Every structure is written in C-alpha cells, then in structure tokens.
Amino acid sequence: xxxxxxxxxxxxxxxxxxxxxxxxxxxxxxxxxxxxxxxxxxxxxxxxxxxxxxxxxxxxxxxxxxxxxxxxxxxxxxxxxxxxxxxxxxxxxxxxxxxxxxxxxxxxxxxxxxxxxxxxxxxxxxxxxxxxxxxxxxxxxxxxxxxxxxxxxxxxxxxxxxxxxxxxxxxxxxxx
Numbered sequence: 001x002x003x004x005x006x007x008x009x010x011x012x013x014x015x016x017x018x019x020x021x022x023x024x025x026x027x028x029x030x031x032x033x034x035x036x037x038x039x040x041x042x043x044x045x046x047x048x049x050x051x052x053x054x055x056x057x058x059x060x061x062x063x064x065x066x067x068x069x070x071x072x073x074x075x076x077x078x079x080x081x082x083x084x085x086x087x088x089x090x091x092x093x094x095x096x097x098x099x100x101x102x103x104x105x106x107x108x109x110x111x112x113x114x115x116x117x118x119x120x121x122x123x124x125x126x127x128x129x130x131x132x133x134x135x136x137x138x139x140x141x142x143x144x145x146x147x148x149x150x151x152x153x154x155x156x157x158x159x160x161x162x163x164x165x166x167x168x169x170x171x172x173x174x175x176x
Contacts, residue, residue, distance in 0.1 A: 043077045043156050045124065045163040047144060049086070051094045052119025052130050069095045073142050077156055077163055080107075081145035084122055084133040090142060091117050091135050099132055124163065127152040127171060 050070040057063035071093055078085075086094075096117035104114045118132035122144070129151040149155070153173070155166040165171070 043161050043163065044074050045077055045144065046072060047075050047142075048072045048123040049084075049090065049094060049133075049142075050121040050123070051096060052121050053097075054095075055121055055130075069093065075142040075144040077149070078143040079146050079149065079156070081134075081143045083131060083145045083147045084120060085136055085139060085143035085145065086117070086120075086133045087139040087142070088135060088137045091133070094120065096120060096133070098135070102134075104134065122148050122152070124152055124154060127154070127165075 048070060049072075050068055054063060054068040058065050058068060071090065073090070098115045098117050099119075100116050101113050102116055104112050106112060115135040116132040117135050119130050120133045121128055121130050129148050131148055131151070149163075153166045153171040154163050156162070157164045
C-alpha cells in the first residue's frame with residue numbers, strides 16, 4: 001500500500017480543510033475526488049434498545065428491573081429510513097414479538113414486506129422514545145431512522161459527523 005496524503009477540499013488551501021486521498025484515484029482539475037469515489041462511512045451513535053413490554057412489567061412491579069431484556073448497539077444514523085431497523089438476532093435477543101407486517105421499499109427500489117416488532121424503547125444519553133422496529137432479517141447493522149431521531153429531538157451535525165440535540169441539551173417539542 002502506498003502512502004496516503006491529504007488534498008485540499010474544494011481547492012481552499014488557506015482553510016486547511018483536507019480530505020484523505022484515496023489510492024489509485026485521479027483528482028479532477030479542482031482537486032476533488034470524482035463523484036461516487038468516496039467510501040461511505042456514515043454517522044454512527046451508541047444507543048440502548050430495551051423490550052417495551054419488560055419496561056411495563058417493571059413499572060407494574062411484576063418483574064425486577066435487572067431482568068429487562070436490553071442491548072447497547074452502535075447504530076448507523078439513517079435519516080432516509082423512517083424508523084428503527086434491526087435484524088433477527090437483535091429482535092430475538094430483546095424478545096420482541098412481531099406486531100404486524102408492512103410493505104417497504106429498499107434503496108434500489110425493490111418492494112418487499114417486512115415484519116415490525118415491538119414495543120421497543122430506544123435511548124440515547126438522557127433521551128428515549130418507544131416505537132416499533134422494522135425487522136430486516138440479515139441486516140449487517142441497526143439503523144436509527146427519522147421518526148425516533150425526531151421524537152428524541154436529535155439531528156446530525158454535518159461538520160463533526162455526530163448526533164447532537166437539535167436544540168442543545170434541552171429537548172424541545174413543537175406543538176404547532
């Protein structure tokens with residue numbers, strides 16, 4: 001492997017914004033990588049998933065808190081996905097039941113039917129939401145979609161590529 005060097009982003013040397021050069025890729029005349037040549041990394045964040053029925057059982061005093069089925073995952077934040085997406089392994093670990101079957105469209109336009117499972121509590125730092133999760137049987141990773149992001153008042157900071165509170169540390173719910 002060769003040595004990786006940095007190239008100026010958008011040809012702006014004085015701002016020192018550099019994009020890692022990729023091997024065997026020719027830059028265009030503006031010092032940019034050709035469209036589609038950048039490896040998609042995505043934004044990931046750590047979230048905790050809990051079985052919603054277990055949470056109710058604990059609140060009713062029918063189950064001890066330490067028996068709540070839960071897992072912490074590093075989820076891909078995907079604002080193009082409408083809800084939480086989990087695979088069968090995560091669904092089984094949490095003991096989630098299928099609630100219904102719904103149609104879905106993949107990124108390539110293929111129409112499929114998926115199971116929805118829940119209820120599921122999603123927690124990010126001090127914020128949480130209860131929702132259903134779309135179950136994609138052999139998904140490589142869990143996806144945190146638009147509805148849970150909005151419900152927890154979260155957004156992606158494009159500069160730092162991290163999940164942040166849309167209104168800082170305080171959750172703001174719009175009632176308009």
